[in-house]
Amino acid sequence: MLTDTKIKTAKAADKPYRLTDSEGLFLHVMTTGKRYWRVRYRSNGKEQTLTLGSYPELGLKDARHMRDKAKEMLKSGIDPNQNEKLLAVQSDTREVDTFELVAREWFDLRKDLWRPRHAHDVINSLERDVFPLIGSLPPSKITARLTLHVLKQIEERGAVETAHRIRQRMSEIFVHAIATDRCDADPAQTVRAALRPVQRGRQPAITSLEAVREMIGRVEADAAHPVTLLAFRLLYLTAVRPGEVRGALWSEFHGLDTDEAVWIIPPERMKMKKEHIVPLVPEAVAVVQALKPFSERWPHLFPNARRPKLPMSENAIGYLINRSGYHGQHVPHGFRSTFSSIMNERYPQDHNFIELMLAHAPKDKVSSAYNRALHLEKRRSLAKIWCDIIMEGQVSTLTLVSGKRKASQ
Structure with missing residues (x-):
């Protein structure tokens, strides 16, 4: 290593030569005496060389720091060769305002306007996905x-x-x-069209947590029949398909007076023709109990108002x-996208369990062979987390039902 x-x-010598340091770093001494x-590094299978700067303007310690950044x-x-300017500013960003500093300043100005959980989601997404990559760079140097x-x-x-949501936050x-004279352009707006479009198809869904909570509050304030409101609540608490809620039978619910309450949907009522076990959190049990009268x-559970031996209208x-x-x-089907988007964003490490809760078919034959009743306690834990997230700010089931007696659904 060099000293x-x-x-x-x-x-200087008759020919240029190298003084090797470590991990690809070297000092190139030219015939003119310039250093x-x-x-050296490999990219796409090819050896590349990146020039960091000249000596003595750039000392040994700083050169090693820039090598590590590369x-x-x-x-x-x-x-790194495609981002030489970006790499140069990484050598010392202490004297400039970094993207992370500006982002936290922006966050501090707005967090009091948001619910605490939403504020946590915003800063957590930046800390997880943005700051590790570009947090140390000045906004003006981010391309x-x-x-x-x-x-x-x-x-x-x-x-x-999530990518679209974080792009919007970065843009802000x-x-x-x-506005505070730290950069001149908004690259996050520039790249908007380059992101993969959100595939909503024929099933529009609200996937922003704040927006879906607001929607639930407005829907549950409607003077609808209690049975319809309870069906709506059970739907968003369990994230099953609307047809599975609409056709729910009393015989499918078990252990409602225990801590291990489950809803076992038989194969003939499932899209994938496989039995699906839904762990019921206390709030979901309260919905089922409220339906008994x-x-x-x-x-x-949800009979048709005019022909009660049949399930409620699919509409x-x-x-x-x-x-x-x-x-x-x-x-109604959109709650599955809501559940998937929010839970996968917060708990990406639990993606397989989330897919299991949605009764999605495994993509490989090995996964498809395991017992879908496995991991029930993990799924119950995630169901409780989801319940606490989505129910924040909503009325209790007792309040939801009391005083609402419309004659029809």
């Missing part, structure tokens, strides 16, 4: 290319909705930086949502 003394005493720090960029999938790289990392783990931070004498929950002003924005 300051060895570098200072290096003399340049360079680092290695970090390689691990993130970025070729559209690097911004897109950050967002593509999120996309690649299947969190397309850049706008704040522009209305429908316990009938086969279904009842959808009409309830539409009446509350959400036509074209959210459908």
